[in-house]
Amino acid sequence: MSTGHDVLDVVGIGIGPANLSLAALLAAESSELNVAFLDRKPHFGWHSGLMLPDAQMQVHYLKDLVTPVDPTNPFSFTAFLVATKRFYRLLVTGRSKVPRREFEQYCRWAAERIPNLRFGVEVREVTWNGELFVVHTDQGVLHARNVVSGTGLVPRLPSFATGHDPQEVFHASTLLDVPRTFAGRRVAVVGGGQSGAEVVHHLLTSPDRPASIVWGTSRSNLLPLDDSPFVDELFVPNYSRYFHGLPAKRRMELVDEQKMASDGVSVSLLEAIYHRLYDLEMLEGEERPCRMLLGHSLTTVDKTPTGLLTRWMPGAGAEVGHEVDVVICATGYRHGLPRPLHGLPRHLREAMCGDDGEITVRPDFSLDWEGPQDRRMYVQNAARHSFGVADPNLSLLAWRSATIANSVLGYERYDVGEVGAVLDWTSSADSDVALTF
Template sequence: MNSQHIYDIVGIGVGPFNLGLACLTQPLNELSTIFFDSKDEFDWHSGIMPEGSTLQIPFIADLVSFADPKNPYSFLNYLKLHNRLYQFFIRESFFILRAEYNLYCKWATEQLENVHFKSFINQIDYDESRQLYTVRVKQPQGEMTVVTKNLVLGTGTTPITPKFCQGYPEQIHSSADYLRHKKDYLNKKSITIVGGGQSGAEIYYDLLSEIDQHEYQLNWLTKAPHFFSMDLGKLTLEYTSPDYTSHFYSLDEDKRDQVIGSQNALYKGIELSFVNRIYDLLYQKSLNRPIPARMMPNCALDAVEQQGNHLNLTFKNSDINKRFKLESEVLILALGYEYKIPECLNPIRSLINWDSKGRIALNWNYSINDDNTIFAQNIGIYSHGFTVPDLGMGCYRNAIIINTILGREVYPVEKRIAYQEFAPMPEEVVTPLKTSSKSHSTELSF
């Protein structure tokens, strides 16, 4: 790596999205790229991978296939090279095991010479006269500096931990660290999980499976009105499309916030068959005696207090508008993830665009500055919709980023794939008529 060399792209963070970008740029001789991540190796949510857990999207949503099905870094090629293609076929499931997806991504990183781990980004500066970014990287062998025309941020998200839950490292853990602590959980008298999404569901199911042997009290609570399954109907899946992404982006900021607030069932719920597995397991376990397991919706965690070797957890039930307390030796938080702006961006914050609510403002092409030279992965639910963290849309975003940087369509980007229309055609839009006392028109409800 020559510090005088000018790269076309420096990728900061190597999660699935930037790894997909590395795979898609690798065959392009006109692009010089390099990617850095502070972790020791690729590792994607391995802390919450109970045996048998799967992705919630089909295998074709891999690192490259939606942009380039012929790319050698496809999941099917990975299976072929590892003599698992026929076994995967016979298994007859479109959904990849999470552990296998992690292995697939690790394999991809091992094939790429421009992906570097144990590399912490200290600082990024911008030389306006040269229109270049200088990236200072700390590695085990020392500090290095690289220069680039474009940055692509892929630093990912971190588990949400309310402030009142911080300061209890022995008793309060994130779902992301579940497997690391599981052996300790099995010796506890009581365990409480908060969060009604897929992660919380998988942890509840895993602990429920062993409740007979260890006889702990197992509680699962969510502030949602019910433990809901994701809507994965085919017409709903059309919302994870370029069509809907473009439509959503065209809405004004307040309307987008309103819409995304109503779409929890599209991306925050539990996979339906897994909901059924939980119910079947509860039925099986309760056949001979009541099981020490509780499930409670409409309950928001309000406060935490340590008392001896257990925690007093205060919840507020929104149905009765009253608070109540639960005792638990362990609290597992499965509250989702949030984006935190990397500190290395501080010197170039003035170049980044911000919306009226202080959030990074993304352009339609996922750039976050006026010059279209800084791009962001995995943020912008408020601008591009709930598909932003969806692995199935990673190739779509990466194709747009690559095409923008090169100024031509290297990877074709679909514009319309949905049978639905998410808005009328411009020529069909008319100015609403004012209602008069003589008007007999009415809005029909069905």
């Protein structure tokens, strides 16, 4: 890697689907821009710790890296299907949502072909020298006019889970990172969202199935993903643009109200778990292979001579205790200023909103800072309280990248304007949502 002072137009930090999408769009502008995307991994990988065999995507496969804004781009999912001789096979399946492993295969295929991607390079810090961003890596220093952080979200590990043997208490995102066996063991799964459900389904169908499972969630039930047609229009550009213009307090309220549009469990997965439990109990005669604690929050995990004592507190009533051998925390991810940007001016960290300390983001996904307007720091997957529940979702992946690309280029290379929709999002006098059909 060059350690000189050649100035790059864009340095992308992290190569997940978000920055891979941006790299795919900017590849068409290679004559105009000098860019580099960096990732510490040796090759492309996406949620490898949770790449469970039966995990399915929750979005249509055409919501890929590029298609919604650039359908003729050579790095589209359709191009991948044709290149891998599976186009007709997929159509015959009738699927609109593909296995998560297939989407990762697609991203890896694209990563092997998109120029200016550098794997095996760790970004340690980004600083500002008064004129340019200085990107410090383990292989030298790069100077850039713009940086785009796409490092992903940080797993949220609750306080009760810290200080324990990581083989016994760990975040679900690391489930497959190391060899593990659960045969004959007692397992607690914390969290009633999609990840928690995927972990439980995996445990129930695994050849080394645990002796018992305790599945606890603070939610009142195992709530399904709300992907009905009108709710799905929260995941079109029109709504994200409207949402960004609302007062901060209203945005925070809406994120909470619309949680099940992004954090519910796929109905097909809930059905698969229910069917599996029926088969185990009714057909195979097993007694309660999975005990569910609805409306319960795990408060403590204490080591005992024979395992781990987990204590669960209901919304009302007495505390419940279960001794287990393993605790898997499907407890979500922490939003906020991406780690590589922590070395930048202090006022960036103060521009926060939301309980997670989320950052204030401009309409072009750049941070609101006091530096030169032609020097920008963009963030991907870090603006839920600025753009709504769709921000960490793949649905607007290409639209967000196109918005960033237009901002970097200084002109509208990609159409990111209004799209056809049933719902019209307008602001009323009190900034509440008004819908016109």
